[in-house]
Amino acid sequence: MGWLLILTASFFEVIGAIGLKLYAEQKKIIRLVLYWGGFFVSFVLFYFSLHYLELSIVYPVWVGLGTSGAVFANMFLFNEPKSLPRLLGLVIIIVGVVGLHMTM
Template sequence: MGWMFVGAAALFEVIGAVGLNLYSKKKTWMNLLMYGGGFGLSFFLLYQSFGYLQLSIAYAVWVGLGTAGAVLLNMLLFGEPRNLQRLLSLFVILAGVVGLKMVS
C-alpha cells in the first residue's frame, strides 16, 4: 500500500510541476489549480506513505520519480533540450529508484 501512495504522490508531483510551468507562462485558475492541487495532493500522499515505508526510502523514491517524470514531460510538452547527458542522467535517477525499491 505504501508504494501505491508513493507512486501516486510522484504522479501528482509531476502534475504540479507541469502546472507550475504553465502557470508561470499564463496565470489562469486552471493552471493554478494544477500547480497547487498537484503539489498539495503529492505532499498528502507522500505523508500517507510514511505509515507503511521508512521516510528515507519513500522520500528518495518520490523525489526521483517526480524529478524524472517532470524532466521527461518538460522535454515532450515544452521542448526542453533532449541530449545524451540528460537522458543518461535520467537513467541514473531511475536506476537509483529501482535499487532503493529492491532493497526495501
C-alpha cells in the same frame, strides 16, 4: 500499499510541476489549480506513504521519480532538449529508485 501511494504522489508532483510551469507563463485559474492541486495531493500521499515505508526510502523515491517525470514532461510537452547526457542522468536516477525498491 506504500509503494502505490508514493508512485501516485510522484505522479501528482509532476502534475504540480507542469501546472507551475504553465502558471508562470500565463496566470489562469485552471493552471493555478493544477499547480496547487498537484502539489497538495502529492504531499498528502507522501504523508500517508510514511505509514507503510521508511522516510529514507519514501523521500528519495518521491524526489527521484518526481524529478524524472518533470524532466520527461518538459522534454515532451515544452520541447526542452533531449540530449544523451540528460537521458543518461535520468537513467541513473531511475536505477537508483529501483535499487532502493529492491532493498525493501
